[in-house]
Amino acid sequence: MSSAEIESYKGIAVKSRPALTLFFASTPVSVLIYLLIVGLIMYSAYTGAQSMGYNWQWYQLPKYLYAFTDDGFQFGELMFGLGHTINISVVSFLLAFLLGLLVALLRLSGLLIGSAVAIGFLEFVRNIPLLVLVYLFYYVLGPIFKFDRYTASILVLAVYHSALISEIFRAGINAVAKGQWEGAKSIGMTTSQTYRYIILPQSIRFMLPPMTGEVVHMVKSSAIVSVIAVAELTTVGQNIISDTYLSFEIWFTIAALYFVVTVILSIGVSYIEKRYAVVT
Amino acid sequence: MSQEQPIIKFQNVDKFYGTFQALSDVSIEVKPSERMVICGPSGSGKSTLIRCINGLESHSTGKLVVDGVEVFEGSKEIIKLRQNIGMVFQQFNLFPHLTVLENLTIGPIKVRKIAKQEAEVIARKYLDRVHIPEQADKLPAELSGGQQQRVAIARSLCMESRIMLFDEPTSALDPEMINEVLDVMVELADTGMTMVCVTHEMGFARKVADTMVFMDEGKIIEVAAPDKFFSNPESQRCKEFLEQILEH
Numbered sequence: 001m002s003s004a005e006i007e008s009y010k011g012i013a014v015k016s017r018p019a020l021t022l023f024f025a026s027t028p029v030s031v032l033i034y035l036l037i038v039g040l041i042m043y044s045a046y047t048g049a050q051s052m053g054y055n056w057q058w059y060q061l062p063k064y065l066y067a068f069t070d071d072g073f074q075f076g077e078l079m080f081g082l083g084h085t086i087n088i089s090v091v092s093f094l095l096a097f098l099l100g101l102l103v104a105l106l107r108l109s110g111l112l113i114g115s116a117v118a119i120g121f122l123e124f125v126r127n128i129p130l131l132v133l134v135y136l137f138y139y140v141l142g143p144i145f146k147f148d149r150y151t152a153s154i155l156v157l158a159v160y161h162s163a164l165i166s167e168i169f170r171a172g173i174n175a176v177a178k179g180q181w182e183g184a185k186s187i188g189m190t191t192s193q194t195y196r197y198i199i200l201p202q203s204i205r206f207m208l209p210p211m212t213g214e215v216v217h218m219v220k221s222s223a224i225v226s227v228i229a230v231a232e233l234t235t236v237g238q239n240i241i242s243d244t245y246l247s248f249e250i251w252f253t254i255a256a257l258y259f260v261v262t263v264i265l266s267i268g269v270s271y272i273e274k275r276y277a278v279v280t
Numbered sequence: 281m282s283q284e285q286p287i288i289k290f291q292n293v294d295k296f297y298g299t300f301q302a303l304s305d306v307s308i309e310v311k312p313s314e315r316m317v318i319c320g321p322s323g324s325g326k327s328t329l330i331r332c333i334n335g336l337e338s339h340s341t342g343k344l345v346v347d348g349v350e351v352f353e354g355s356k357e358i359i360k361l362r363q364n365i366g367m368v369f370q371q372f373n374l375f376p377h378l379t380v381l382e383n384l385t386i387g388p389i390k391v392r393k394i395a396k397q398e399a400e401v402i403a404r405k406y407l408d409r410v411h412i413p414e415q416a417d418k419l420p421a422e423l424s425g426g427q428q429q430r431v432a433i434a435r436s437l438c439m440e441s442r443i444m445l446f447d448e449p450t451s452a453l454d455p456e457m458i459n460e461v462l463d464v465m466v467e468l469a470d471t472g473m474t475m476v477c478v479t480h481e482m483g484f485a486r487k488v489a490d491t492m493v494f495m496d497e498g499k500i501i502e503v504a505a506p507d508k509f510f511s512n513p514e515s516q517r518c519k520e521f522l523e524q525i526l527e528h
Contacts, residue, residue, distance in 0.1 A: 182336055183373030183432075187387035187439055188363035197390055202377050 054248060061249050064240055078250075081236030082257050088153055088232055089219045095158035096218070100165030105195075107170055118166070125163035130224055133160055138228045153225035153232075161218050168214060172207035173199055205276045212269040216262040223258075233257060287312045287443060287474055288333055293342035295328055295498075302328045303339065304498040310491075312442075315475045317485040317506075320495035321521060326478045329495070330445050333476065334358070334365045347443065363391060366436025370448040372428045374420040380407070380431050381416040384438045392439070399438070406434040410464050426457030430464055437468075444468065446477040480525060486510065494518040 023029060049056065064076040075083075107118035125133070137156040138149060147155070176199050184194040226234040237254045241247045286309035295303035302325045310316050318326045331337040333346055338353035345351070349361050375383050384403035388394040394402075407413045410430035412423075420428055429449055436444060446465065450458045462484045469475055469488040479485065485492060485506060492509035494502040494517075502509065502518045513519050 177373075179369060179371050179373035180375065182367075182369065183375065185336060186334060186362060186365070186367035186369075186373075187435065188359055188391045189387070190359055193390055197386060198375055202375075 049248060056249070057246055058249055060244065060246055061253060064250070065253075077236050077240060078233065078253065078257065081231065081233035082261070084230070084236075085219065085222050085232040085234075086261065088150075088157065088225065088230070089215075089222050092154050092157035092161065092222070093215060093218050095154065096161035096165050099158060099162035101169055103162060103166035104169035104173065107166065108173060122163050122166065125160055130156075130160055130221060131227065134224055134227060149225075149228050149230050152228065153222075153230045157218065157222060157225070160221070161214060164217075165211070165214055168207050168210045169203075171210075172203035175206040176202045205273070208269060208273045208276065212266055215265055215269075219262055219265070220258060284311060286310060287314075287347055288476070289343075289345045290329075290332075291343040291345075293332065293339045293344055295325075295332065295337065295339045302498050303332070306342070306498075306500055308493065308500055308503065310474060310476060312474055313472045314490050315469050315488050316477065316491045316493060317489040318476065318478045318493040318495060319480060319482075319485070319521070319525075320501075323497075324495040325498040326495050327447055328498075330447050330476055330478050333443075333445055334362050334367055336367075363387075363439055364442050366433075366439060366441035366444040368429070368432050368436060368444070368446045368449045370451050372420070372425075372432045372452075374428055374432055374435070376420055379417050379419055380412075380423070383420065383431060384435050387435065387439050402440075403434070403438055406437045407431075409437065409467070410434045411460075424457060425453045426460045429453060429457075429461045433461075433464055433468070441473075443474045443476070446475065446479065448478050448480075450479065450481055482510070482522075482526060494521065496521075 024033075062076075064078045066076050066079065067074045103118045103121060106114040107122075109115065128136075134153070134156050137159075138152040141155075142148070142152050173195075180198055180202065181194060184198045189198070222232060223234040225232060226238060229235055233254055237250045241250050244250075288310035290306045290308045293303055293306045294301065304325075306325075306329060318329065320326050328337055332339050332344060332351070335351050335353075335355065335358040338351075343350065346361060347364055349355075349357050351358055351361070375386070378386060381400065381403055384406065385396065385399040388399040388402060389396055404413060404416065407416055410433055412427055412430055415423055415427060415431070420431065423431065433449075449465070450461050453461065458481070462481060465475075465477070465484065466488055475488075477485075477489075489506045492502075492504055492506050493500060494509075494513070494515070496517055501515050502513055504513065509518075510522065513522060
């Protein structure tokens with residue numbers, strides 16, 4: 001039945017949507033508009049670069065990504081940088097995850113000292129810029145506890161993100177119905193058994209979406225440790241640029257590399273989310 | 281005679297939420313195998329009373345002894361004690377991420393440390409008892425309310441409890457499912473289990489109760505055998521309440 005045939009209950013034809021709205025809402029037109037906007041942005045970037053006399057050298061780029069030498073396929077500098085970024089992100093995230101869980105449990109423990117410590121930690125971390133934390137860990141804590149820039153970068157990212165992750169844990173745990181605690185207690189479970197078998201498995205589905213955001217955030221904020229010259233993607237890019245002046249090509253490529261990693265992460269997690277979906 | 285020793289004993293128990301007094305000087309005893317039904321208007325403290333028994337709420341003053349163990353806030357023994365006390369809630373409180381069978385076996389396996397296979401044998405036995413053996417592999421959300429409540433009863437039975445507490449077990453159910461749950465409870469009452477039940481199902485109460493208790497404003501107003509309780513209650517307040525709920 002086409003829209004023109006629909007009549008309201010009084011027998012008056014229902015007005016169809018204005019033709020202009022229908023035109024802009026149709027898929028081909030939307031795609032066309034989208035391509036037009038993207039094209040405009042790319043074009044203005046290109047002409048902008050032309051007008052400042054930028055010498056595009058995309059052909060230089062592949063050797064920083066990969067190379068075929070006598071030994072066969074080799075990764076280029078940028079890929080090693082990306083490897084370090086992933087390495088730092090993964091290790092920091094694991095640490096942040098454990099520390100975050102600990103802080104969240106302290107906060108929820110109901111012990112006065114526990115929640116005081118947790119809140120103190122949270123407020124400290126959340127109210128200091130990440131950049132300042134990086135300097136604090138590298139220039140102050142580094143010499144005191146004798147750790148290198150790599151350790152400093154991992155620790156600072158872990159501490160910073162553990163504060164955010166602990167809030168995700170707390171929200172996820174609180175989102176599980178109170179009755180679950182009572183059900184578990186009534187069959188004689190201890191607090192730790194209740195967390196392990198009843199509460200945490202159910203809170204996973206509440207925590208996954210914000211936790212994905214946090215992983216993506218972690219990968220992105222790992223770029224900040226370039227200020228203490230840890231050899232991750234951003235630092236490697238800066239080094240290449242200072243050698244070759246390929247700033248446009250390299251920065252575009254670095255942005256694309258971060259983008260690819262975070263998109264892959266998001267897709268992976270949405271798959272896990274479907275697995276943990278629970279009907280209540 | 282040891283048989284006459286109360287299994288649950290409240291002595292002058294008070295309970296405050298801030299300044300609100302939920303229980304006021306409650307003294308009552310439940311003997312082994314006794315079936316007690318508690319009724320009263322909402323906010324009268326019946327749920328608080330029953331939840332004190334297994335320490336889900338802790339009383340403020342007075343003394344509460346359950347199965348030879350004193351219950352008080354922060355007691356370590358209460359966790360052990362809860363293994364012997366089953367509790368059925370108004371909202372079922374089944375674990376939605378576990379199948380029916382897992383809901384029944386998780387207590388025996390993790391708390392009582394029974395082998396998985398043995399726990400499953402016990403679980404299937406009690407699923408039979410509540411007449412839903414065929415639902416073992418479903419998730420709670422796939423069952424009707426009445427079936428969920430029967431699973432909850434079976435879950436408590438799987439802990440081989442000696443005391444069963446029912447906190448308005450039929451209040452959240454569709455009317456046509458109430459009877460299937462009450463039937464199971466009547467069958468349970470016939471096995472000699474100690475039962476404390478908060479409910480407004482007076483037909484059920486008449487059928488199984490040894491003792492009727494009426495509460496109002498945190499106080500126990502009337503304790504009587506069902507015959508006397510329904511025909512000739514002593515207090516005016518109780519009489520009014522019964523008239524209200526038995527009117528229809």
